[in-house]
Amino acid sequence: KQEVTQIPAALSVPEGENLVLNCSFTDSAIYNLQWFRQDPGKGLTSLLLIQSSQREQTSGRLNASLDKSSGRSTLYIAASQPGDSATYLCAVWGGNTLQGAQKLVFGQGTRLTINP
Amino acid sequence: NAGVMQNPRHLVRRRGQEARLRCSPMKGHSHVYWYRQLPEEGLKFMVYLQKENIIDESGMPKERFSAEFPKEGPSILRIQQVVRGDSAAYFCASSTPRGAYEQYFGPGTRLTVT
Numbered sequence: 001k002q003e004v005t006q007i008p009a010a011l012s013v014p015e016g017e018n019l020v021l022n023c024s025f026t027d028s029a030i031y032n033l034q035w036f037r038q039d040p041g042k043g044l045t046s047l048l049l050i051q052s053s054q055r056e057q058t059s060g061r062l063n064a065s066l067d068k069s070s071g072r073s074t075l076y077i078a079a080s081q082p083g084d085s086a087t088y089l090c091a092v093w094g095g096n097t098l099q100g101a102q103k104l105v106f107g108q109g110t111r112l113t114i115n116p
Numbered sequence: 117n118a119g120v121m122q123n124p125r126h127l128v129r130r131r132g133q134e135a136r137l138r139c140s141p142m143k144g145h146s147h148v149y150w151y152r153q154l155p156e157e158g159l160k161f162m163v164y165l166q167k168e169n170i171i172d173e174s175g176m177p178k179e180r181f182s183a184e185f186p187k188e189g190p191s192i193l194r195i196q197q198v199v200r201g202d203s204a205a206y207f208c209a210s211s212t213p214r215g216a217y218e219q220y221f222g223p224g225t226r227l228t229v230t
Contacts, residue, residue, distance in 0.1 A: 032217060043207060043223040044159075089159070093217060103149060103161040103172060104209075104219060 002027045002094050006107035014115050015082060021075040021110045023090030028068045034104065035064050035075050036089040044089065048075070080114045087111045118143065120210050120222035121190075128228045129198045137193040137225045141210030148191045149219060150183060153205040162206075165191060166213075198229045 003026045013019055023033075032051045036044040048057045048064040050073070056065040063076040077084060091104040121140040129135050141148050150162040152175075164172040165185035176183070180198075185191040195202055205226050209219040 034218065036221070041226075044221040046218065046220060049218045091159075093219075102147065102164055102211075102217065103175070104151075104159075105161070106151075106159040108158045 002030075002092060002105045004090060004092055004105050004107035006088075006090055006110050008110060009108065010111040010113075012113040012115060013080060015080060017080050018076070018078050019080055019112075021077070021088050021090075021112070023073040023075070023107055025071045025073075025092050025105075027094065028071050030068065030092045030094050032093045033064075033066055033073050034091050034093070035062075035073075036091065038087045038089055038109070040087075047088075077112075082114045082116050085112055085114050120145075120208055120220055122206075122208050122222035122225050124225060125223060126226050126228070128230060130230055131199055132197050135195040135198050135202070135227055137195075137206050137208075137227070138190040139193070139208030139210075139222060140190040141208075142220055145210035145212055145220070147211045147213055148185050149209045149211075150191075150193050151207045151209065153207065153224075155204070159207065162193075195227075198227070200229045203227055203229045 005024050007022045034049045035047045037047055038044050050057045050066040061078040066073045087109040089109045090107045093104050123138050148165045151159045153159045161175040163176050163183045168187050180196045182194045205224045207224045208222045211217050211219045
């Protein structure tokens with residue numbers, strides 16, 4: 001059974017700092033991994049998707065890496081801003097494309113606060 | 117280019133009533149997923165549907181919960197005889213049947229059972 005863990009559970013840093021959020025998963029047989037952002041009381045916004053054959057993806061100030069063999073992904077945020085404050089969720093989509101295997105398994109999230 | 121639509125955004129029901137949550141996937145998407153987020157917990161998969169077919173309902177509670185995705189119209193998550201423990205945010209996601217299988221999420225329906 002796939003389990004996803006995110007560390008730390010909460011992080012508070014001053015504006016302008018670079019930071020790294022961590023995600024680990026127990027079953028390395030994943031098809032892809034997605035990073036999401038969730039603002040309080042709101043839905044999920046997809047930030048980056050990394051397919052299993054890829055090592056990293058970049059979008060603006062965000063960079064996500066994937067190491068399937070070790071079961072880890074990191075989300076790097078450069079030059080953090082107060083508007084980056086949110087909960088960041090990591091989710092893996094597992095195994096294969098057969099029907100019945102198509103569901104995301106989520107971590108508990110990292111609650112990020114960027115202080116002005 | 118509308119995203120995933122969910123309605124209502126907020127729903128209040130008394131214990132014992134029925135709740136119906138609707139989800140319209142993104143244009144061109146034929147796969148729909150429902151997830152539940154209980155207070156202070158992570159998102160948990162409930163059910164995966166394609167048009168007129170339930171593909172995987174391994175995350176659905178055994179009783180009172182049902183889901184459908186008819187040939188025409190939105191996907192419906194139905195909760196009968198709601199209890200306080202059903203209070204949660206229910207999210208719908210959709211994806212295409214090919215490619216990267218990236219899932220796009222709706223804004224969610226926040227169900228409160230009084």
